[in-house]
Amino acid sequence: MGAPSSSLGLRILCAAAVFSTLAVSVAGAATLDTVKQRGTLTCGVSQGLPGFSDRDAQGNWSGFDVDFCRALAAAVFNDPKKVTFVPLSAVERFDALKDGKIDVLSRNSTWTLDREAGSGLLFASVMYYDGQGFMVARRLQVTSALELDKASVCVQKGTTTALNLADFFRANSMTYRELAFDTLGDAIKAFDTAQCDVFTSDQSALYANRLGLSKPESVEILPDVISKEPLGPVVRSDDVAWFNIVKWVGFGLVDAEELGIGASNLSEALASTKPDAKRFTGADGDFGRKLGLDNAWALQAVKAVGHYGEMFERNIGSQSRLGVPRGLNQLWSQGGILYAPPLR
Ligand SMILES: N[C@@H](CCC(=O)N[C@@H](CS)C(=O)NCC(=O)O)C(=O)O
Structure with missing residues (x-):
């Protein structure tokens, strides 16, 4: 009994395999x-x-x-x-x-x-x-992301960045004020004009965006990496x-x-x-x-x-x-x- 039904099963499987290949x-x-x-x-x-x-x-x-x-x-x-x-x-x-x-x-x-x-x-x-990091104005005199309690943070909408930001602050019992923008240009402009204390994104993008600031030397990229961004x-x-x-x-x-x-x-x-x-x-x-x-x-x-x-x-x-x-x-x-x- 076992053999015929298993060979039928095999035939059905093979047919399914041929069909899926096609x-x-x-x-x-x-x-x-x-x-x-x-x-x-x-x-x-x-x-x-x-x-x-x-x-x-x-x-x-x-x-x-x-x-x-x-x-x-x-x-x-x-x-x-x-x-x-x-x-x-x-x-x-x-x-x-x-x-x-x-x-x-x-x-x-x-x-x-x-x-x-x-x-x-x-x-x-x-x-x-990659991994997510923070760029902060030097005037804040911050050396670690754990010192960012109550900071205002600029971020781009539709990214993993915004989600990780929420997780990181919640996990460390800190609060923040989020300023979320549709475009990178607007987010960076807001950071550059001191509308927020912090800009957060993938680390690679922090390096990239620092170049376009009016005073790149007035900001610092913190050493903290808070996520995995493959x-x-x-x-x-x-x-x-x-x-x-x-x-x-x-x-x-x-x-x-x-x-x-x-x-x-x-x-x-x-x-x-x-x-x-x-x-x-x-x-x-x-x-x-x-x-x-x-x-x-x-x-x-x-x-x-x-x-x-x-x-x-x-x-x-x-x-x-x-x-x-x-x-x-x-x-x-x-x-x-x-x-x-x-x-x-
Ligand atoms: N890797 C993250 C973030 C990607 C992302 O869009 N980052 C922004 C902030 S730097 C960006 O690249 N913007 C460029 C653009 O919108 O043209 C994701 O997949 O959500």
């Missing part, structure tokens, strides 16, 4: 095909955050989040210029993705359960490990093939750094006989095709923006005005927590 590949074709037909990737970025996504007077975008989209466009088209950037506020970003206005969201967005479960969205990877690109959850492409472009940039393959030594990588370099360049294996891309997809991405470390240093690290240390965002083999699965 469903995935049909849905999975959609975003990549749409992007290819359109001839440009539509990428949601922030409205202006130096180091992450910033637009100059000529309308040229630059930054870490911007470069991620260029790497993705390079992996798809072998042309990093085939991106249309869509600036989005914190409040509107996830709806823009759900509504199909963008193909991917690359906008310092923190991966949380609430933003994924039941939301129709998926975070593809972590591209930057930031990464987001896609719709109904397209596993596209999710994999976005995820592996992120992993590919990290793997490239680990393999020592950067923008300046691509020809060496192409000439290399090392197995992992050959897989990376597409000389060996069929990894790109499995993603629906050219086998040289990873090389194309690195050619466009460099490997992870180059992208980091140029936009937010030592070669940038922000000067943010690599910290947690160093490779796992160098004391950080960046660890990408192997490209094989």
Whole structure:
């Protein structure tokens, strides 16, 4: 009795598996095909955050989040210029993705359960490990966030920042007066004109925003980090093939750094006989095709923006005005927590 019913069960399971594979590949074709037909990737970025996504007077975008989209466009088209950037506020970003206005969201967005479960969205990877901090006017003579009782705090709406702020003050039996703004520009202006004592955001954004203040030397970034803010690109959850492409472009940039393959030594990588370099360049294996891309997809991405470390240093690290240390965002083999699965 047991055997026939379990083999029937197996057959039903197999049928379900075949069906779900079909469903995935049909849905999975959609975003990549749409992007290819359109001839440009539509990428949601922030409205202006130096180091992450910033637009100059000529309308040229630059930054870490911007470069991620260029790497993705390079992996798809072998042309990093085939991106249309869509600036989005914190409040509107996830709806823009759900509504199909963008193909991917690359906008310092923190991966949380609430933003994924039941939301129709998926975070593809972590591209930057951040944490929330505080920037305070020096006139307050404060050296720790625990001395901020009764402070007035400027914050941007629609962020994890506002939620962590409430948690932190409640957990430490302190009170505060919140001034919440729709746009970063308004929040920073309020802080700069002393309408609030404190500005709070992801630490990376504190470094970025300090640059734009009228008197950057009159403020201090406190050492306290009150939350985990793993930031990464987001896609719709109904397209596993596209999710994999976005995820592996992120992993590919990290793997490239680990393999020592950067923008300046691509020809060496192409000439290399090392197995992992050959897989990376597409000389060996069929990894790109499995993603629906050219086998040289990873090389194309690195050619466009460099490997992870180059992208980091140029936009937010030592070669940038922000000067943010690599910290947690160093490779796992160098004391950080960046660890990408192997490209094989
Ligand atoms: N990582 C947090 C905060 C992200 C966020 O939007 N931060 C603001 C404050 S610095 C920002 O980047 N604003 C830029 C903009 O609105 O263009 C989140 O995902 O909620």
